[in-house]
Amino acid sequence: xxxxxxxxxxxxHSAGIPFWHDxxxxxxxxxxxxxxxxxxxxxxxxxxxxxxxxxxxIATGFGFLQREAGFAIGESMISYSAANTxxxxxxxxxxxxxxxxxxGIVLTVFLxxxxxxxxxxxxxxxxxxxxxxxxxxxxxxVLLQLFFWYAIFHDSLPLPRQSFNPLPGVFVNNRGFYFPVxxxxxxxxxxxxxxxxxxxxxxxxRRWAKKRQDKTGKRFPALPVAFAMIxxxxxxVWTTGGAPTHMNMPHLRGFNFAGGISVxxxxxxxxxxxxxYTSAFVAEIVRAGIQAISRGQTEAAMSLGLRPxxxxxxxxxxxxxxxxxxxxxxxxxxxxxNSSLAVAIGYPDFVSVANTTINQTGQxxxxxxxxxxxxxFFSLATSAYMNWYNKKKALVER
Numbered sequence: 001x002x003x004x005x006x007x008x009x010x011x012x013h014s015a016g017i018p019f020w021h022d023x024x025x026x027x028x029x030x031x032x033x034x035x036x037x038x039x040x041x042x043x044x045x046x047x048x049x050x051x052x053x054x055x056x057x058i059a060t061g062f063g064f065l066q067r068e069a070g071f072a073i074g075e076s077m078i079s080y081s082a083a084n085t086x087x088x089x090x091x092x093x094x095x096x097x098x099x100x101x102x103x104g105i106v107l108t109v110f111l112x113x114x115x116x117x118x119x120x121x122x123x124x125x126x127x128x129x130x131x132x133x134x135x136x137x138x139x140x141x142v143l144l145q146l147f148f149w150y151a152i153f154h155d156s157l158p159l160p161r162q163s164f165n166p167l168p169g170v171f172v173n174n175r176g177f178y179f180p181v182x183x184x185x186x187x188x189x190x191x192x193x194x195x196x197x198x199x200x201x202x203x204x205x206r207r208w209a210k211k212r213q214d215k216t217g218k219r220f221p222a223l224p225v226a227f228a229m230i231x232x233x234x235x236x237v238w239t240t241g242g243a244p245t246h247m248n249m250p251h252l253r254g255f256n257f258a259g260g261i262s263v264x265x266x267x268x269x270x271x272x273x274x275x276x277y278t279s280a281f282v283a284e285i286v287r288a289g290i291q292a293i294s295r296g297q298t299e300a301a302m303s304l305g306l307r308p309x310x311x312x313x314x315x316x317x318x319x320x321x322x323x324x325x326x327x328x329x330x331x332x333x334x335x336x337x338n339s340s341l342a343v344a345i346g347y348p349d350f351v352s353v354a355n356t357t358i359n360q361t362g363q364x365x366x367x368x369x370x371x372x373x374x375x376x377f378f379s380l381a382t383s384a385y386m387n388w389y390n391k392k393k394a395l396v397e398r
Contacts (some may be wrong), residue, residue: 049365064361065090071356073348075264086357095351101268101336101378102348107275108335109328112282119287130283132180137280141340146273150345153265154363160256169249177263178250187241191234198233202226270339270380278335286325289320303331321393329386336378350374 053060065087072082077095080088120132137145154174158164163173169180182188203223209220238244250260295314301311342349351371360369 012122060363062363062366062387064357064366066364067361069357070360073353075267075348076344086361089353090350090357090370093348093350096348096353097342097350097374097378100267100274100339100342100347100396103383104271104274104278104335104339105332107271108282108331111275111279112331113286115279115283116286119283120290132278134280134283137276140277140282142273142338143344145277146269146341146345149273149346150265153269157265160252163252163257163301168378169247171250171257173257174265175256176265177268178257178260179262180247181261182244183246183248185241185244187238187244190241191237194233194237195230198226198229201229201233205229222341231295235382264347266342266345269345270342270347274312274335274338278331278338281331281334282328285324285331286320289324292323293319322390325386325390325393329383329390332382332386333379336382337375340375 050060051291066085068082069086069089070082071089073089073092075098076092076093080092080238115130115133118126121127121130126372144397157172157174158172160173161173163171163178165171170287171178195370202225206222209222213219248259248260250257254259257396297315297319298311301315306314338353343352344354346352354367354371358364361367
């Protein structure tokens with residue numbers, strides 16, 4: 001019988017036995033050997049890589065980030081030119097990736113919830129259309145969907161001089177989608193501040209309404225009041241600031257449009273492809289989460305006289321979130337990582353910019369390392385937020 005090393009009464013007996021008969025000592029030795037082997041393997045890979053780089057006269061390090069990039073980027077959320085550094089070019093790529101990921105996650109969650117609820121509809125046509133949407137988009141590879149939408153936007157739309165003009169100031173062509181925006185005015189920053197104030201006031205009001213309902217049982221119309229504040233606060237500031245109405249309209253200049261705001265075909269194809277593909281999986285997650293809630297919950301709510309809409313929003317969805325959030329987090333991460341496929345359709349995300357940097361500088365190791373670090377950061381940040389939200393929504397057991 002092997003002595004128990006945790007039993008004080010057996011310490012005198014176990015102290016004299018060989019370590020290979022002692023499970024605790026064996027585990028320490030095995031872990032030490034494994035750690036040494038991992039260290040030796042890492043050292044071998046590192047030294048071998050360094051030797052190969054020296055033999056081929058390839059420079060290493062991140063000093064190249066301060067050199068002039070020398071290449072243009074088609075889309076940028078900040079000012080950028082070919083005379084800027086590689087560091088700024090890579091930062092532009094990071095912002096472009098964040099732009100796609102954030103917009104894609106918001107639209108995917110919204111569309112996935114709608115389709116998932118529609119899949120459970122008692123209306124035969126609605127449920128079948130939702131089922132067809134899910135089955136078709138889930139089973140077509142996302143890269144093929146990106147190629148399809150890019151071909152639609154780039155090859156099927158007219159040239160700039162023959163642009164569609166569906167609404168005043170709105171133009172659609174194979175160079176992009178152009179929309180009018182309000183012309184610059186000092187009142188608009190104040191409107192933004194008013195909007196932030198309205199959002200903060202709405203959040204505080206929602207907390208107060210929840211406490212009031214828990215204490216008295218009376219519901220406060222928090223959503224309509226919050227919507228009214230979000231609209232009214234900026235509107236009052238706009239009116240007080242002179243109610244400017246001048247618009248910056250897109251107009252044809254040479255072979256392309258200038259003015260207004262534009263959305264490129266590459267961005268539109270990438271966003272649409274990622275949202276449609278990922279929302280099909282989110283819809284199934286939502287459907288499974290709702291069906292995981294006991295039917296008795298719905299029957300009890302209906303017996304209290306609640307309308308179907310209130311049953312869904314107040315009873316079913318809050319409980320279903322505990323089932324939905326963990327797999328939903330995985331789909332958010334998948335969407336962010338799938339955005340790296342943007343290089344296939346020419347959208348300048350971080351991977352595309354990093355690839356161009358690698359081709360020009362030869363710093364392949366540093367470039368790939370930066371790509372891994374950036375996507376690791378995006379994934380960990382998303383996971384951290386969703387884990388916090390999941391913990392907040394988890395059922396607290398006594």
